[in-house]
Every structure is written in structure tokens, then in C-alpha cells.
Amino acid sequence: MHFSLLFLALLLPVVSFLALNISHRMPSLSTVRAFNARFTPSYGTPVAIFVGGTSGIGRGMAEAFARHTKGNAHIVLVGRNRAAGEAIIATFPKPTATGVKHEFVECDVSLMKNVGRTSAELLARFPKINFLALSTGVLTLNGRDETEEGIDRKLAVHYYGRWRFIRDLMPALKAAQKAGEDAKVISVLGAKHGGKIDLDDLGLKKHFSVLNAALAGPTYNDCMVKGFADRHPGLSFIHSYPGTVATDILRNSNTPALRWANSLTPLLKLFAYSFEDAGEHQLYALLNAVPGAKLTDDKGADYVLKQDYFDTDTVEKVWKHTEEVALV
Template sequence: MITGVFVGGTSGIGRAMAQAFARHTNGNAHIVIIGRNKIAAAELIASFPKADTNAIHEFIPCDVSLITNVHNTTSELARRLQRIDYLVLSSGILIFAGRNETSEGLDDKMALSYYSRWTFIHDLIPLMQKSERGAKVNLLTYDHILDKINLLEQKFAKEEPNMSFNHAFPGFVRSPMLTPSTWYWKIPYYLVYPIFSFISVTPEVSGDIHFAALLESPPGFHSYNPKGKLMQYKPAEEETVEIVWEHTLELTERLHEH
């Protein structure tokens, strides 16, 4: 049975992509939602099409801002799943403030948007290698982490030529990320939001766009714009890729050991 894992899938675009996947498979899939909000996950799973008796729709709680938690979750998935065909990573926060450290000493924005995503992919590669259709990975992200995301996917795509690694830039989306608590400009939130609403799309629209792009993506590394169209990408120097890769590997393994 086809298997899809959605990290950060309890809200926003990740939730919408999980719903698109459930519709695409008519619910006849093993769908794993990973996040912190159990109630939201239960509501999401209840919205999936009714499936046959072999389908499994489940929630695994995990605060992915802590890399130790990510390692624990990937270990659990390795024990329980036979393979992974689709991996969607959408966890993140849109905050324009300065550094805010997690208990592991990482900036929370970097932990959520980069280190946790790298760890999920790295740890789950063995399960994705078992996909008979060629596993597909999708990372939804924003400009503040764009370069590092591209570097990690460039490296993964080189090492796993049968898999598809996709970086989706969603653009302006009316997701739960956009709340007054994330607004740090001097312009009042209530004045900015109506303008933002006019130029943005709903998570459902964005989710459908990027799930369709994910379905059609061939093996290799690809970058997609908010409309789901391929963007040009100039590969980074191999030396740069290796420096970032080794740093990330060392840091995430050190946290795993502790």
C-alpha cells in the first residue's frame, strides 16, 4: 500500500497537501501525520475519504524543533513502516524577530526549517529506497532558508538518483503562520492583513498546486515557484555543499548521541 508521511501536516499547506494525497488515493493509503496538535490531526484524518480495511491513517506526536525528537520519531517509523513513497516537510515558523534558542541550543527557525528537515530525510532514506515507484520528497519553505534547503536537496539528489527531491516556494499563503504574534513591522497588523489577503491564496489552493507538481516530478532535484512551475537552479559548488553537509551531519548526530 502506498505510504505518505506529512511532517507539520496539522495545519497550513502541509495539511492541505495531506488532504490532496488522501483524495488522490481515495483514502486507500497509509497516511502518517506528524506534528504537535493531536486535535487538529484527528480532525484532518476524519476528513479523509473512507478507505478500505487495509488503509491506515494515523498521527504521531512530535515537537520537531528538537532534533532528538526527530531522531526518535524516525526510529519509530523505521520499526513500523515497510517503505515511504511520499515525504512532505512543511514545519516552520514565520517570525521576524531575532534568535530564539531551543533547549538544544539551536535557533528555533533554523531547527524547524532546516535541521529537522535534513534529519527526517537523512534518517528515512532507507525506507524511501524501498519505494517501488521512486520516492518523492517535498520541502515547503521560504526565502530565509532557501540556500541551505537547495544545498541539502542537491546533495540528496546526487546520492539517490532514483528519488525526486523538490523544493516548493509557496509564496503568499493565508496560513496559520500569519498571526499578529508574527508581525513585527510598525504597520498595524489589522491594516496589513486585508492587503495580504488580496494578493495571497488559501492553503488549500497552494496545497493542490504543489501536490500536483510533486506527483509529476521526475527523479532529481527540482525547485517550484508558487504556481507549481519549474524554476531554474544553478547548482552550488561541490565544496560548498560538502562543507554545509558535514556541519549538518556532525551537529545532528551529536544531538542524537545525547
């Protein structure tokens, strides 16, 4: 079973690559870089928090944001690896504006109590937050792995922890909105790439499988951005699909077969985005966002959705379930 899933995991990037090159979708990398480089907020020094910003796409987004703002932005990287976070921050352009902070905050986002504590610390330092990017990820073929809070670790990292961060940091996002500043959130996972979910088994306590979890996480995130947008008009909430990206997620997996597959990374790089290029595209999706909920693709462009894409009943049931699970 595991080897079948491994084969699928390795095959999907190839299919994605072929689809990308057949469709020739816009915008191009040069277009998004030029757009991002023109970002000059009128309200002074923006505050951007990157949860999962110490590796992969989150790192690419944070580095691009630092580069395009010439370091003149309050940037916070949230993750588990302090050494990696501080090493990345050391490469950021040195700010010329006074009082600018580039910092790392340690947090294991698989535990809701950690997210709550970290959010409280961030709110104490940043009364206004302009950009919140969430890209934490874990890749495993293992079965249900419950945290001490009774949540599957994969779903905690891909969904519940993200929801809790957004919910807890909402006062600072709304303060930015009230001041006429950017107030935008992006969750990078698998927009429009989820599956039908069982509303009688939200959280997958009854029928957990690696495949069910992989399909549920993106759908939960789709519902999440719609739920937040409905409750907080005027703010921007994006769930994005980054495409196939060459990151360290295979090397860091707790599944031996996937760690072995990391040896194929040089081949993967032939048809995958680098984390730097993916970061540019996802930053474009964030900076280009308008108020409301939207789903974006690997280029940062909006998906065209049918009018009834977001089923109200499903969105609300997922929201109620999440409140019960994540607010511990």
C-alpha cells in the same frame, strides 16, 4: 527595526502577487488538479508522511492527497497539535482498501532528538515510504532563540529538523525505490529565494539576524536537496517555493506585532493563495517529480537553473556542518 521588518513582511506578498499576475505562469490550478486526480499508483496503497501537515500548506497537501487517492493511502500527519491533526484526518475520505492507516504522530521538530525518536517509530511501522513532504514553519521577528540543543529554533524548524527526517527515513524511501515504487521528498520553503551564506558561520552563531536567518534557510534547503540527490540517485528531492499563502502563521507567531498583523489576513486573501490551492500546486510538484534534485515554484513548475547553480563546495560544506549539528 522590528517595524521595518514588519513592513517588508507585509509588502513582499503584494510584490509576489503582482509578479504572479504579470507572468501568467503555467500550469493553472485546473491543470494541476486534473493531474493530481489521475494519480493511480500501480503498486497498491502508497505511504505518504506530511511533516507539518496539521496546518497551512502541509494541511492543504495532505487533504488533496487524501481526496485524490479517495482515502486509499497510508497517510501520517506529523506535528505538535494532536487535536488539529485528528480533526483533519476525520475529514479524509473513508478508505475502501483494507489495512489503510490515517494517523497523527506528535513531534516537536525543533528538537533533533524528537525527530530521531519519531523517525524510528515511523520506520518500525512503515518499512516503505513513497512520499515525504516537509513544510514546518515559524514566523518571528525575535532574535536568536536557541533550543536546548544549541540550534536557533527558526533554523531548526525550517532546515535542520527537515534534514534529519529525510536522513533518518531514508531506509524506507530506498526500500520503496528498490521495489519500483515512488520514492519522492519535497521541502516547502523558499526555493531559489535564499541569499549568499557565510561558510564560516553556518548556523549563524556569530552573526545572527532575522534577515540572515530568513535568507540562510532557503539556501540551506537548496543545498540539502542537491546533497541528498547526489548520495541517493534514483530518488526525487524537491525544494519548492510556495509563493504567498494565507495561513495561520501570523496568528501563531511569538512576535506581538506579527500577531497583530494577523488582523490583515482578510486583505491578504485577496492576493494570496489559499492553503487548499497551494496544497494542490505543491502536491503537483511532488507527484510530477523525476529522480534527482530540482527546485520548483509556486505553481509546482520547475525553475530553470543555470548549470552551475549548485556549487559543489558549498553543498558539501553545508552537508558536513549539518551532520555535526543535526545528528545529536
